């Protein structure tokens with residue numbers, strides 16, 4: 001029996017304004033359950049300083065949505081792990097499907113980013129997930145395994161000690177089509193078994209979040225599954241009441 005503490009992470013994507021960031025974080029701070037669930041917010045980079053101020057003294061963690069694979073230097077437009085840490089940002093999402101598919105991040109780029117973030121002491125949420133045509137072709141496990149093994153090969157299994165994985169079927173992101181609890185459980189247990197082939201203890205302690213149209217009314221069913229340790233929440237994290245209800249369902 002594992003004692004993995006549930007984690008709920010907000011992924012605001014490219015949404016918000018100074019006003020909405022302050023209002024959302026104020027609402028989260030006031031309404032969050034005191035214990036039983038870890039909560040963090042992954043804000044657009046430019047709002048990280050504001051979010052850090054708003055979250056000072058609260059137990060809500062702060063994360064970024066991506067990070068450069070490089071250390072500080074001549075990389076126009078990039079934001080480094082050092083810069084994120086400078087603002088009290090402890091977490092970073094790596095390999096979100098929007099980064100993979102819209103911004104052409106390959107398994108190799110994702111692995112480089114994961115390695116660099118870990119070496120710099122950031123906590124990572126590594127996203128894995130298949131596209132609809134891959135699921136329909138029966139390739140879900142193959143895709144998940146390739147995405148995962150590319151990172152393990154580059155970073156080593158020890159880098160997964162304390163890391164977080166998010167299973168996000170691409171067909172469920174922002175579409176309103178949620179994976180059923182059984183579909184999520186099957187993918188999560190597959191991912192945990194893959195990690196266990198390298199290290200049993202790390203696999204047992206690994207938190208695996210589900211992401212893809214998690215809402216207040218479907219969260220409890222997903223979180224009840226044995227290998228679902230919380231969620232990565234997009235659209236519903238932009239509404240205070242919906243996000244708080246999802247946090248309560250996890251806790």
Ligand code: PGA
Nearest residue numbers: 173174212213233234235
């Ligand atoms: P969604 O996004 O909850 O809006 O489907 C989840 C994600 O992309 O992390």
